[in-house]
Amino acid sequence: MDAIRLSRVTLALLIIVVMIGGIMVGGAVTAIITPSPSPTPSPTPTASPSATALPDLDVAGEDLERLPRYPGSVRSDHEIAVDDQYRLTAVEYLADATIDEVRLFYQNVIDAHGWEPADIQYEDGEWTYVLVDGRTEALIEIELTGGFVEIDLQISEPMRASSPSPSPSPSPSPEPSRMPVATPPPAQPTPSDDDDDDDDDDDFSDDDSFDSDD
16 A cells, blocks of 8 residues: 555656646747847937038128128028119028127117118017118118027118210311402503593693692
8 A cells, every 4th residue: 555655646746747847848948939029229319400500601692881791690691672763672691699789789880870760679589670861761670590690681772863864965067168269350550641542632741730820
């Protein structure tokens, strides 16, 4: 009986060992077959466009003599519109400065170039100056955009009347041709009484002078 019980115990132990071994082997096989998840690659960060540098060159155009550019600014736009009466010139600049620095500069420009302020407004972070000088009008707009100060300048000037073309000077009238002066014929000798054919002594000689008393 003891031998039978020992055999059963031994068999039970073997079964338990086999089961435990199978579980371990199965886990190992599962671990080998199941691939481990690969790490998700993180996106490569892209550099945002730099807004810390002004453009290198001005756009084509010309500056305004009575509204000069802010020192160190770059011309970013230029337009001209003309009609029968007025010429409108609009120029835009970008400046690496503060709004107060730009405003102070153009306040001095207004005084130095003889402009008269007609209106000054501040709305939504933008300063607007309306200037006049006779029939000429100007506009200054200053605002912060994209990290820079944007300066819009406009001048509306009346078109100058075209000067009349000079009338042609009258051509000198031709001098009248001079008629040749006729040469008078030579003077003919006047016949005297002494040359008469009559032999009668009709002429008075010095001796024949009569006395008026006779």
